[in-house]
Amino acid sequence: MKELYCVIGNPIAHSLSPVMHTALLEQNQLNASYVPFLIEKQDFKIAIEGMKALGISGFNVTSPFKEDILPFLDALDPEAKACGAVNTVVATNGRWTGYNTDGVGYLQGLESIRKITETDQILILGAGGASKAIFHALMHHTNAKVTVANRTLKKAVKMVAGTAHKALSLAEAESQLADFTIVIQTTSSGLTKENAALPIRLHDVTAGTIISDIIYNPAETPFLKEAKARGAITQNGLPMFINQAAIAFELWTGIKADRALMRNIVLKQIGGK
Secondary structure, X not given: OOEEEEEEEOOOOOOOHHHHHHHHHHHOXXXXXXXXXXXXXXXXXXXXXXXXXXXXXXXEEOOOOOOOOHHHOOXXXXXXXXXXXXXXXXXXXXXXXXXXXXXXXXXXXXXXXOOOOOOOEEEEEOOOHHHHHHHHHHHHHOOOEEEEEEOOHHHHHHHHOOOOOEEEEHHHHHHOHHHOOEEEEOOOOOOOXXXXXXXXXXXXXXXXXXXXXXXXOOOOOHHHHHHHHOOOEEEOOHHHHHHHHHHHHHHHHOOOOOHHHHHHHHHHHHOOO
């Protein structure tokens, strides 16, 4: 019987997950398909119940449903439990287990530049879902000191509550920029031409600082362009996007994902090199 995998979200037409996963399924000659499902918020419960009844093999969850899926799961991976959000669901004998591969996928990409050590001072800009996953991955897999800065300080404070890490406003973070060895940009700044303003000014960034932006399309946001001009080491969100999808594929199939193939597929779709 043919297996079915999917990604659910709203909107979903822009997602590159189907082309990546379809390529992996075909490469490994698996009798399976991967499709996108657009779900309206008011139909979420009935749609999820339908997926369970159909015996779907596994699926990805994207905005705005990464928290909404939680009540429908039978178990949670520690990473997903820590950040309170799920982007990957594995079905085993009718039981659904939720995972969050965003944080670990991001960390794998960051550590392709260099290993994160206890001497690193890391600044995360933004306190949304992606920031939360990255924060918990850094907290659980490294000994770095992490600071979360957000426009609404209350959200940053809530994220670091109960940990030894710090919360700042964006203005405070900007004034302390020279203290950080790694800066991670997780806000929507730079995603579109209409939203091109930098989340913070980079006047005090030190040459050699790693500046990372989780946006991968466009490949170079205004934030990364400014950082590169100031001598920073820059990385966009492509490694995170590929790694989080690769980890999901490996959880579903037990087969190692071909990340080079995935990267080529994505670059072809967005017109990169």
